[in-house]
Amino acid sequence: MGMREAAPGPQRRATRADVARRAGVSDAVVTYTLNGGAPVARATAERVLQAVADLGYQPNQAARALKSGSAHTLGLILPDGPDPVFENPFFTEFANAVEAAARRRGYALYMTPTPPDQTSVVTRLNDFATRQVDGVLVVPGEGSLDPDVLDRIGIPWLQLNTVHEQVGVDSIGADLLGGAVLATEHLIAHGHRQVAFVGEIDEREPRYRGWLATCERLGVERGPALPSEYNRQSGYAAGLEIAAMDRPPAAVFAASDLIALGVLRALHERGVSVPDDVALVSFDGSWEAEYSWPALTSVRQPIEEMAEASVAAILDRTAPDERRHRMFRGELVLRASCGVHRPA
Incomplete structure (x- = not known):
């Protein structure tokens, strides 16, 4: 009986x-070609890249991070709670x-749903x-984060989905008040003399304030x-409450797509x-x-623009105290639910 051949072991990287x-070439020329640390002649660089492809070489990112102090990665912290964050299409x-x-x-992104309290974020x-x-992008839950506590960790961070400017916090957010004004004005412009609101009833909530102020400014009945x-669910x-009314409002501004659905x-x-x-x-x-x-007529947040600005704010920051609040205005996207654009 012949001897069986040994099973091949794992291939060496x-x-x-x-x-x-x-x-x-030298090891240094390989490094310069892949990292751009110094100019390399085109023919030499082509030989290096061909060798990389032939051998299936993959740089050791952990070792590179230890040497350079950078892992070329960003983190994204999203609030996790009773409503799973990735069930919200906006956050997805x-x-x-x-x-x-x-x-x-050239950066990778780590995403992690995290309880929204400050201890968990820290x-x-x-x-x-x-x-x-x-650097880390943080979408906070309810309540504010203490910037001094987060700064002591020593990693650049930026707060996303932020409504109000906060001293000491670099942040980005959509113009919620302006979006509410845009939506309410649109309904009133098409002849509605009563516009209802569904959302958070709070004078501090920009969407509520925008709806309220626009109804008052244009002289239409607000409510319910x-x-x-x-x-x-909410x-x-x-x-159901609207449907049960004797005289349902002819127009409604819902503070989010999920509410409207x-x-x-x-x-x-x-x-x-x-x-x-x-x-x-x-x-x-x-x-x-x-x-x-x-299909819903909705004020669309400029998601791509805000994402680009968020990454740039982290990677292009030149001074630790270079912090400000950036606000982005949305665009009204007309569809069938407002009665202006009917389905074919």
């Missing part, structure tokens, strides 16, 4: 020295835009710092104002037609708004 030998789309913006800069920042992540959390409950379902179940009986406009402009029925 190609090293930088292997690439250098195959290309006929925004995280995807941030990842694409980081990749264009723990995640410390985790990222030990991995030599170059129905409280809702920023999810489908929007559905508010929609809940309102849509409730009205549909109760036989209230959108837009024939109730015109509906929302805020966020997520992909889900485009594929609801009827």
Whole structure:
């Protein structure tokens, strides 16, 4: 009985020295070619890159990070709670835009849903710092983060989805008040003399204030104002209330797409037609708004622009105290729910 051949072991990973030998150059020239540390003649660089392809060489990112102090990665902390963050299409789309913006800069992105309290955020920042992540983008939960506490960790960070400017915080956010004004003006411009609101009923909430101020400024009846959390379930409950009214409002501004989706379902179940009986406009402009029925007219946040600005704010920061609040204005996207653009 013949001897069986030994099973092949794991193939050894190609090293930088292997690439250098195959290309006929020094280890340093391989490094310069791949990292851009110094100019390399085109013919030499082509030989190095061909050797990399032939050998399947992959640089050891951990070793590079230890040597350079940079892992060429960014972190993204998203608030995790009773409503899973990635069930919200806005956050899913925004995280995807941030990842694409980081990749264009040659950076990878780590994403982690985290309880929104400051202790949990600090723990995640410390985790990222030990991995030599170059900066962290933080979407806070309810309440503000203490910038002094986060700064002591020693890693650049930026706060996203921020409504109000906060001293000592570098931040980016959408113009919520301006978006509410835009949505409410649109409904009034098309002849509605009463516009209802569904969302957070709070004088500090920009979308509520924008709706309220616009109704008063243009002399239309405001209300009713129905409280809702920023999810489908609360929007559905508010929609049932609207459908049960003796005289439902002819127009509604919903403070988010998720709220509006809940309102849509409730009205549909109760036989209230959108837009024939109730015109509906929302805020966020997520992909889900485009594929609801009827499709939602919505104020779209400039997600791609905000993502690019977020990554640039972290990577191009030249001084630790170079901090400011950047606000981005949305765009009203017209679809069928407001009664202006009807489905074909």
